[in-house]
Amino acid sequence: xxxxxxxxxxxxxxxxxxxxxxxxxHPINSALSLVVVMGALALIYLLLGxxxxxxxxxIVYAGAIMVLFVFVxxxxxxxxxxxxxxxxxxxxxxVPGVIALGCLxxxxxxSHNTQLGGVxxxxxxxxxxxxxxRLLFRDxxxxxxxxxxxxxxxIMGAVVLGRRES
Amino acid sequence: xxxxxxxxVAVIKIIVVVFIMLxxxxxxxxxxxxxxxxxQNRWGPTRVGPFGLLQPLADGVKFILKEDMIPDSVHKGLYxxxxxxxxxxxxxxxxxxxxxxxxxxxxxxxxLQITGVAHATGAISDINIxxxxxxxxxxxxxxxVALAGWSSNSKYSLLGSLRASAQMISYELALGLSLVGVxxxxxxxxxxxxxxxxxxxxxxxxxxxxxxxxxxxxxxxYLMAAFAETNxxxxxxxxxxxxxxxxxxxxxxxxxxxxxxxxxxxNMFTVGSLATLLFFGGWRGPLFGPxxxxxxxxxxxxxxxxxxxxxxxxxxxxxxxxxxxxxxxAFGWKFLLPLALANIVVTSLIVALRA
Numbered sequence: 001x002x003x004x005x006x007x008x009x010x011x012x013x014x015x016x017x018x019x020x021x022x023x024x025x026h027p028i029n030s031a032l033s034l035v036v037v038m039g040a041l042a043l044i045y046l047l048l049g050x051x052x053x054x055x056x057x058x059i060v061y062a063g064a065i066m067v068l069f070v071f072v073x074x075x076x077x078x079x080x081x082x083x084x085x086x087x088x089x090x091x092x093x094x095v096p097g098v099i100a101l102g103c104l105x106x107x108x109x110x111s112h113n114t115q116l117g118g119v120x121x122x123x124x125x126x127x128x129x130x131x132x133x134r135l136l137f138r139d140x141x142x143x144x145x146x147x148x149x150x151x152x153x154x155i156m157g158a159v160v161l162g163r164r165e166s
Numbered sequence: 167x168x169x170x171x172x173x174x175v176a177v178i179k180i181i182v183v184v185f186i187m188l189x190x191x192x193x194x195x196x197x198x199x200x201x202x203x204x205x206q207n208r209w210g211p212t213r214v215g216p217f218g219l220l221q222p223l224a225d226g227v228k229f230i231l232k233e234d235m236i237p238d239s240v241h242k243g244l245y246x247x248x249x250x251x252x253x254x255x256x257x258x259x260x261x262x263x264x265x266x267x268x269x270x271x272x273x274x275x276x277x278l279q280i281t282g283v284a285h286a287t288g289a290i291s292d293i294n295i296x297x298x299x300x301x302x303x304x305x306x307x308x309x310x311v312a313l314a315g316w317s318s319n320s321k322y323s324l325l326g327s328l329r330a331s332a333q334m335i336s337y338e339l340a341l342g343l344s345l346v347g348v349x350x351x352x353x354x355x356x357x358x359x360x361x362x363x364x365x366x367x368x369x370x371x372x373x374x375x376x377x378x379x380x381x382x383x384x385x386x387x388y389l390m391a392a393f394a395e396t397n398x399x400x401x402x403x404x405x406x407x408x409x410x411x412x413x414x415x416x417x418x419x420x421x422x423x424x425x426x427x428x429x430x431x432x433n434m435f436t437v438g439s440l441a442t443l444l445f446f447g448g449w450r451g452p453l454f455g456p457x458x459x460x461x462x463x464x465x466x467x468x469x470x471x472x473x474x475x476x477x478x479x480x481x482x483x484x485x486x487x488x489x490x491x492x493x494x495x496a497f498g499w500k501f502l503l504p505l506a507l508a509n510i511v512v513t514s515l516i517v518a519l520r521a
């Protein structure tokens with residue numbers, strides 16, 4: 001019961017943050033809305049019992065990546081965005097598209113409710129640090145390492161692009 | 167324990183801890199002024215009360231009564247949010263710190279920690295990601311500093327906050343990596359488990375099983391990174407008064423300034439407590455006397471160890487000059503970070519060989 005209430009609260013905060021991200025005209029307000037979304041997501045992970053993922057969500061996304069976003073916005077001193085007058089294509093295609101997508105998702109959820117099933121947590125230490133470490137560093141070690149090499153390549157690419165001028 | 171007692175106990179614990187922490191902050195400012203004055207051959211505050219002991223009270227009254235100015239061209243919402251965020255995040259970090267084992271008052275046993283619980287069996291446990299919550303809270307605390315500088319719409323504030331956030335992001339890496347050695351030895355992220363792991367039989371029969379001894383390099387890195395993370399001398403470039411007036415809080419006055427001030431001192435307490443818990447055996451020390459004394463003595467040992475760190479902070483402030491900004495960045499990225507990585511490699515190798 002209390003889980004459901006908390007889920008609804010954090011879910012609403014999450015969606016409100018996401019909507020606010022699009023509505024706000026100042027980039028720094030948008031970036032901070034995204035931080036709110038990240039925080040609300042972390043709390044939903046916490047409700048699922050995945051406390052390690054929740055903490056990492058806050059440290060990595062809200063604490064590191066979004067700080068860099070805010071940092072860049074501050075450095076560039078980006079001002080308020082101009083609001084466009086609204087194109088007809090967005091109105092003609094966008095609104096029906098969103099309605100159709102919403103209907104499709106809602107219909108799938110409602111009609112295949114029984115087949116989808118819920119999230120089932122099998123072990124008592126689900127979401128704790130040790131099982132996640134076991135998955136990352138034993139069962140899926142190779143994909144994990146390859147991902148880090150990919151990120152390294154991206155960093156090196158950025159350095160090369162940044163130094164080209166001189 | 168019923169839900170009602172649980173909530174009542176939790177609220178009492180929160181009130182007591184916040185009261186003690188804020189009083190501690192007030193008297194740390196007095197201690198700092200006194201000690202720095204002595205180092206510089208001065209008297210320090212002596213006028214208010216005996217030995218100037220009521221000075222923090224006078225400062226507090228002054229902060230509250232001063233005009234709370236909001237400059238015209240600030241980004242108002244964020245300008246007000248920033249000091250609150252900084253203070254709130256430093257209080258969140260305090261919430262997971264265990265001050266002692268447990269205490270029994272009137273038949274109700276509870277952990278000496280806001281987020282700790284005593285089970286019916288008498289076992290005490292706390293959240294198993296305590297240390298990550300502290301790291302997360304400090305990384306969210308960066309927003310307080312960054313937004314304060316940006317929303318003030320002033321050159322000095324912006325430069326100060328850019329320096330501060332760059333410095334905090336850089337040294338957070340070294341700080342986090344310096345703790346990994348201890349975590350490897352203890353095998354847990356729960357602060358309570360880490361302290362209990364240091365209660366094993368002493369080395370050579372008399373040296374306490376504190377992680378400072380196997381992790382002296384980790385402790386050195388942690389200490390340096392913690393000084394930078396709390397923006398203290400010799401890494402106080404964000405507030406370098408000769409260059410930036412007062413850095414990111416130049417435009418703040420009255421209670422809003424006091425909130426940044428409190429947040430900074432609370433952060434000093436947090437990093438001091440973390441050093442005590444991870445490297446100096448936390449609340450462990452000799453126990454004797456009746457049961458109530460036995461449950462309160464650990465808090466005293468803990469407080470003494472944290473006091474040592476606060477004193478070290480003040481001592482260094484009175485002794486060392488300020489780094490240059492490029493020296494600060496080079497020190498963090500080219501010296502501390504590789505050293506921390508090497509420490510992790512060596513520690514994990516030894517842990518793996520002994521397992």
